[in-house]
Amino acid sequence: MQKISIDPITRLEGHGKIDIFLDEEGNVANTYFQIPELRGFERFCVGRPVEEMPLLTNRICGVCPEAHHMAAAKAADAVYKVDPPPTAKKLRELLYSGFFFTDHTTHFYALAGPDFVMGPDAPVAQRNILGVIHKVGLEIGGKVIQARKFGHKIVEIIGGRKIHPCTSIPGGLTKGITEEERKEIEEMGRWGVEFALFSLKLFNDIVLGNKEYVDLILGDIYTHRTYSIGLVDERNRVNFYDGMASVVDPEGERLGKYATPEYVDWIAEHVEPWTYLKFPYLKKVGWKGFVDGMDSGVYFSTPLARLNAADGMATPLAQEQYQKFYETLGGKPVHQRLATHWARLIEVLYAAERIVELSTDPEITGRDFHRVPTETPTEGVGTVEAPRGHLTHHYKTDERGILTEVNLIVGTTNNYAPISMSIKKAAENLIKKGKVVTEPMLNMVEMAFRAYDPCFGCAAHTLPGQMPLKITIRDAKGETVEVVKQYCE
């Protein structure tokens, strides 16, 4: 068996090592996508007070600290069996909407955008945010910075500081917002709605108006007919902060909904000997390997999965876009992973509309933003939708609230199996009968996992700051025939 190895030596946001094995005919037999686990977080947490977790888990990841802050706060509420007052829940969701707005915007313009705006075949030197600005105009860059600034500002107003919020505690928040702050948030939200509509129009003009791109999205390369999971409200509409987890099968039928503490009845984790990270799958369906279809328990959890798992969006303009999305792509569910970029923009619009809704809610400036816990702490689960997937924190404590057990299932982990499958498909497309198309290899593999917006690691920004990839291609005898690499020896 031949072996192709993508083997990084340094890291940023974690890194992945990809091994591709070929069969005797020179076609792809298997791909192995390894993600190094950041070790010892559970050990680091055990023995600390549970109320520290919203601050501590903030530091797991530099990409989505707000998501960990929220999941930890909800889990800590559950540990203390305290239901935060409505004002607290609304403030948390408002903060969270600001975060989603910024995070998704950054992904679209800085990462996904270049492939579509510049084209997947554009020289690598142009396929970045600078290329986008050059092509579409300087104004775009200003809007992106503006959008980021507003999201950060909302997080700062409610969360006490930028990026790493610190105000959520068991039972609610440590502070509320003033009328002046509320007005400022509302104004930013209204700007955000316009910006989201502008972004969707840009996507419509540049991507949907180009047959080549539409063919790429609808093509088979990045299509997997898996189950979809996402949080939904009581009317089965997408919600980022709260609700039941909805599971929809590859045909679009709802397999069921569960309250998030029941996740252990629904989700199991498959272990492979070649990687530390486990592969979550649907217990009721079972693990059948890295395959899609009705009988395989593989699911995904992304903006596209959230749209598939819901019946619609809870805000009017996003709902219009939701309908257009499925009408254009041939009905529900949509399995083409590149459509995730479109779904992400619909979520940007939803987040902005939700900022306006929540900031104009009469309760949002209420002073009842914390309920003092009175129960003895025991065990609790907190789940939110992180931008890159379903995020669950599960804590157990002693009677003093000191942590005895910590379990986290993070957004990207949910997508580990489908990402692996997408990488395999990309490889199959580039390696046929021993003939390896090396040039686009790195970008095709990147595009495969970029749709999932994965975050493999944590907040580390250790220099030199690039994710290395090394693809070693070996023939059936194990001899190296080709090496494709970037940023590594």
Next chain:
Amino acid sequence: MKTQNSYQVGQAVDDIAIQPGILIIGLGNPILGDDGAGWKIVEAIEREWKTVDLDSGIPGRSKPVQFEYLSLGGLSLMENMIGFENVILVDAIVTHKQPVGSIIRLRLEDLPHQTANHLASAHDVSLQNAVEMGRKLGASLPSNIFIVAIESRQVYDFSDQLSPQVEAGIPAAVEAVFECLQEITSIPPQEKDCSKISNKQEILP
């Protein structure tokens, strides 16, 4: 500022005037082993800064210096540098090419320039591209971005402790930051040419 239609494109980046001061940023994750080295080094500098006199002889002691601790990269890091004339980034580095605890001093432009950069971070752009983008948009970004990095290894294990070799390298890293301050304070404004100050080492890929 906050009237109807007041949030104009570009405002986000040009509403802060350039400051003559120096910003020293500790970068990294304070609970991820050696990755927290940048924070610890800057904490040590800040302690020293606050306990010595203005005329102590520490370079730049009389200058306005701000300290910041961040777990950010790319666009967010760029946004935090807006308004400063000089920035010193202090971070962990993994080159595998020199002993753990060694200090590397270089300039942003000495880092390998990655033009594609999707993979520079799973969710961001490279700092170089972010800075270039910010400048194009008219942001007041530093003319001088110094980097002081300490060779590290244990960056996968959650811990609030540094490995002994990295811990031992902190005084040398503090010294390297002071050297950067010396450079900054000794350059007349019109001669701020990065190439003159860098002691770039050929250790990066």
